[in-house]
Amino acid sequence: MSCNEDIDHHKVYGGARGWARVCGLILSLVVPHSAEAGFDEGEAALNEGDASRAIREFAPLAEKGEVKAQWRLAVAYEIAADLGLEFEKGASPVNLSKAAYWYSRAAEGNNVAAERRLAQLLRKGLGVVEDSKLADQWDRRANENLRREAEQGSISAQRALAFAYSAGLGIPRDGRQAAVWRRKAAMQGDAEALNELGVQYSRGDEVEQDDMLAYVFFALAKKAAQVVDDSAVFDSNLRGVTKRLSSRELVEGEAIAEKWKTGTPLPETRRIGTK
Numbered sequence: 549m550s551c552n553e554d555i556d557h558h559k560v561y562g563g564a565r566g567w568a569r570v571c572g573l574i575l576s577l578v579v580p581h582s583a584e585a586g587f588d589e590g591e592a593a594l595n596e597g598d599a600s601r602a603i604r605e606f607a608p609l610a611e612k613g614e615v616k617a618q619w620r621l622a623v624a625y626e627i628a629a630d631l632g633l634e635f636e637k638g639a640s641p642v643n644l645s646k647a648a649y650w651y652s653r654a655a656e657g658n659n660v661a662a663e664r665r666l667a668q669l670l671r672k673g674l675g676v677v678e679d680s681k682l683a684d685q686w687d688r689r690a691n692e693n694l695r696r697e698a699e700q701g702s703i704s705a706q707r708a709l710a711f712a713y714s715a716g717l718g719i720p721r722d723g724r725q726a727a728v729w730r731r732k733a734a735m736q737g738d739a740e741a742l743n744e745l746g747v748q749y750s751r752g753d754e755v756e757q758d759d760m761l762a763y764v765f766f767a768l769a770k771k772a773a774q775v776v777d778d779s780a781v782f783d784s785n786l787r788g789v790t791k792r793l794s795s796r797e798l799v800e801g802e803a804i805a806e807k808w809k810t811g812t813p814l815p816e817t818r819r820i821g822t823k
Contacts, residue, residue: 550635554712555769585608587605589605590732591626593605594623594627594666599626602624602629603624603625608804609621613657615654619650619654619661622646622648622653625650644676645676647673651665653807658693659688660708663689667686667718668683670682671683674742687712687717687718691718691719694708695709701736703733703736703738706732706780707729707730709729710733713726714726715727718814723753723755733812734814735811736810740769743766743769743782743785746766747785759789761816762815763786763789763798763805764804764815766782766789767801768784769782769785770783
């Protein structure tokens with residue numbers, strides 16, 4: 549059995565779900581919530597999977613220049629493109645070009661989530677002409693916006709910047725820098741960042757592979773979790789790494805997790821001898 553088969557790496561890397569989680573985290577960094585009528589209705593429509601209604605609600609706000617509405621309108625158009633919906637009699641199915649247009653409008657307004665998604669579309673040539681250089685420019689701009697917020701202590705920005713380093717989005721892939729920014733968020737008691745550190749140490753992703761430290765981070769993540777689904781994942785990761793610990797390591801890991809307090813430094817290396 550691989551040393552990593554029991555750990556859910558999907559909580560950190562890859563897939564649309566990972567992108568969606570990051571985008572959801574960073575929305576509040578760049579644009580305040582819309583107070584205009586129609587925005588909440590559009591959000592409700594998206595939650596219900598009704599892309600055509602969401603487009604009708606977001607479009608007037610987006611046309612007025614409201615950046616967050618532009619981003620959500622782009623999301624609605626992208627969903628519509630995937631579903632092949634039609635919004636006018638005789639019209640061809642909505643494609644990604646409208647989504648790309650509104651992502652670009654929102655990106656110009658410094659919406660980090662839109663900057664990231666526009667970069668992805670440019671890199672793959674979806675709804676726009678493929679342009680990897682322009683994609684890199686948007687990723688770098690997103691990183692600049694995130695770094696400003698991260699340096700001011702924003703947990704969501706710290707985690708999103710860590711993800712950028714892990715995935716190499718607009719910057720060279722650097723697991724050590726990813727760990728640095730995850731630690732900053734984790735020290736503030738963020739459950740996701742604690743879990744991500746656990747995954748990184750369980751894998752040895754540009755940090756020294758250490759199952760005991762992974763156990764500590766998973767235990768702290770489970771304790772800090774506020775979302776039931778996340779708690780289940782953290783618990784699964786905790787049980788998975790526990791199988792690989794000696795009795796002595798388990799006792800040491802439990803003691804470290806029990807004593808740690810939010811705002812204090814997290815352990816970086818194991819404190820006991822080898823197995």
